[in-house]
Amino acid sequence: MKIKTVFPKERRLFLYILRGHSLYLISSSFVLVSLTVFYTSVGDIVRALTHFTGFALFLTSYIMYEEFYEQIKRSRFSSLWMIFLEHSPPMGGYAIAYLICGGIFYIVDLIRGGFWILGSLLILRGALEYLISRFIDDLKVVSYLYLAIGIGEVDKLSLIFSK
Numbered sequence: 001m002k003i004k005t006v007f008p009k010e011r012r013l014f015l016y017i018l019r020g021h022s023l024y025l026i027s028s029s030f031v032l033v034s035l036t037v038f039y040t041s042v043g044d045i046v047r048a049l050t051h052f053t054g055f056a057l058f059l060t061s062y063i064m065y066e067e068f069y070e071q072i073k074r075s076r077f078s079s080l081w082m083i084f085l086e087h088s089p090p091m092g093g094y095a096i097a098y099l100i101c102g103g104i105f106y107i108v109d110l111i112r113g114g115f116w117i118l119g120s121l122l123i124l125r126g127a128l129e130y131l132i133s134r135f136i137d138d139l140k141v142v143s144y145l146y147l148a149i150g151i152g153e154v155d156k157l158s159l160i161f162s163k
Contacts, residue, residue, distance in 0.1 A: 010142060011077055014135045018069045021128050025062035028121045029055050035117065047114050054118050058125075078150060080143035084136050092133020098126030 032055035039048035068091065075083055084091075105119030 010135075010139060011072075011080070014139055015069065015073060017132060017135060018065060018072065021132060022062055022065045022069060024124070024128065025058050025065060028125070029058040029062060031117065031121070032058060039114075044114075050115065051118060054121070058121070061125075077143060078147040081140045081147070084140045084143075091136055092129045092131075095126045095129035095133060098122045098129060102126060 032051045035051040036048050036055055039045075039051060068087065071083060072080065099122075102119045102121075102123030102125075105115045105122060109115040109119060
């Protein structure tokens, strides 16, 4: 029996999305560190510390996503589901938190001003995290199905669909 699959194309697309997200994270950290330097030179310590915290968040996330990208790139397609299950914190698990924090920074920008860039970066990051979490869920299922078909244990496979 010959099995033709297009699942590795999904993996390639996921790797492109991860690479783009990593570039977004490092460019956002450069923007935030430049804003930190600017607000420090002006003497506004509250805004400088806020943007510095954002810089640290984006930089550490960049390092984490680069490590995750290399791990996914080196692994076989049939073992992706195990990597996704082992990974903690779950990739894309904080999308709602980033969206809420971005909205809070927009409200703070209306009150004090100077925080709309950080709010925009967080909202965009939340949207990208949500996209990544959807791809991870899809790849987890497809990878397990690919493994089960490959080793011939489709008859033992039980799928549970939940909402």
